[in-house]
Amino acid sequence: MDTLLFNENNYDQLIQAADMIKNGEVVGMPTETVYGLAANACNPDAVAKIFKAKGRPSDNPLIVHLSSFSDAAHYTSYIPELAYKIADKFCPGPITMIFPKNDKIPLITSGGLDTVGIRIPSHKTARKLIELSGCPIAAPSANTSGYPSPTEASHVMLDMNGKIPAVIDGGKCSCGVESTVISFDNDNTVRILRPGFVTREDLLTLNCNVIVDNAILNEIAEDEKVSSPGMKYTHYSPDAKVSLVEGSFDDFAEFARNNKNQDTYFLIFDNDSLDINCNFLTYGNNSTEQAHNIFACLRKLDELGAKKVFVRVPDKNGIGLAVYNRLIRAAGFEVIKI
Ligand code: AMP
Ligand code: MG
Numbered sequence: 001m002d003t004l005l006f007n008e009n010n011y012d013q014l015i016q017a018a019d020m021i022k023n024g025e026v027v028g029m030p031t032e033t034v035y036g037l038a039a040n041a042c043n044p045d046a047v048a049k050i051f052k053a054k055g056r057p058s059d060n061p062l063i064v065h066l067s068s069f070s071d072a073a074h075y076t077s078y079i080p081e082l083a084y085k086i087a088d089k090f091c092p093g094p095i096t097m098i099f100p101k102n103d104k105i106p107l108i109t110s111g112g113l114d115t116v117g118i119r120i121p122s123h124k125t126a127r128k129l130i131e132l133s134g135c136p137i138a139a140p141s142a143n144t145s146g147y148p149s150p151t152e153a154s155h156v157m158l159d160m161n162g163k164i165p166a167v168i169d170g171g172k173c174s175c176g177v178e179s180t181v182i183s184f185d186n187d188n189t190v191r192i193l194r195p196g197f198v199t200r201e202d203l204l205t206l207n208c209n210v211i212v213d214n215a216i217l218n219e220i221a222e223d224e225k226v227s228s229p230g231m232k233y234t235h236y237s238p239d240a241k242v243s244l245v246e247g248s249f250d251d252f253a254e255f256a257r258n259n260k261n262q263d264t265y266f267l268i269f270d271n272d273s274l275d276i277n278c279n280f281l282t283y284g285n286n287s288t289e290q291a292h293n294i295f296a297c298l299r300k301l302d303e304l305g306a307k308k309v310f311v312r313v314p315d316k317n318g319i320g321l322a323v324y325n326r327l328i329r330a331a332g333f334e335v336i337k338i
Helices: 011-022 044-055 069-074 083-091 125-132 154-158 202-203 249-261 287-303 320-330
Strands: 004-006 026-029 038-039 063-065 097-101 116-120 168-171 180-186 189-194 209-214 242-246 265-266 280-282 308-311 335-337
Touching: 004 011, 011 026, 011 038, 011 125, 011 168, 011 242, 026 125, 026 154, 038 125, 063 083, 083 097, 083 180, 083 202, 154 168, 154 287, 168 280, 189 202, 202 209, 242 320, 249 308, 265 287, 280 287, 320 335
Parallel strands: 004 168, 026 168, 063 116, 097 180, 189 209, 242 308, 242 335, 265 280, 265 308
Antiparallel strands: 026 038, 097 116, 180 189
């Protein structure tokens, strides 16, 4: 089967996509973070198709997308007061909160855990699709497991053509990195399990304690217990071998001079100018731009036939933490300090 490419502005096609979801199928859906693979979160057979299409390990849970935070109580057994404050400020938007689940969410959706991640997307098409489908929507990123997340419909088509019936084209994703994932250590303490557009600094404005989980920046040992199963898997990696290079731009330029090669690319900031003859791509000048561009750049490097990529490290503050977290994982934690 060829995968149909729908347009988000074609209402008949949105209805068709919602009907596919009602019938237990999987549809590629645009959101403000990255494209997702959407299916009925309460239908175990439909959810199994998501895992199969992505090749996703069965213990890596799926985030459940709702159109309003007031629906979260239908699928969870406890929501702390702090979560309502966070929802008031940041939902709909790029944040996922983890709560104890109830029986309406099957174990296949939660990767066998007794908790569920809930997100309220702000993207108009994602919201419309949830409403038209009439069910909570499980949606992981719409890439083949381990490969960079898709931020354009064409990326989803590349990874999923022939594996799912349709993809809705909603243009480029505005954030470009996945949602911030948080859990609650206690009623006044959140733990960031995956950094995103809602930053540590944003959460601190609510006068709660904010812990940044150790696994965000550090490689975890094989036998170590993780708070979020996704932390233990290879992620975001193009076929090219990626390394981060940390140091001043002058040192980076010197490093590039010494390491340039036919199959080697340098991923630098827009304002950087490497005055040597080498292959390079740029990924923006500030954290917001870099988040928006990073996954498309990693995919582009494979398209260009890069075998080795050296990336100039981004700023690690604010939204930059999300960019750094994706890059360090794409690099298998290889950082060259110069
Ligand atoms: P993706 O679906 O590709 O956006 O990845 C979702 C991320 O959220 C994964 O890293 C999961 O491990 C994490 N996640 C989803 N649900 C839970 C949960 N119930 N507990 C902990 N982490 C979760
Ligand atoms: Mg993913």
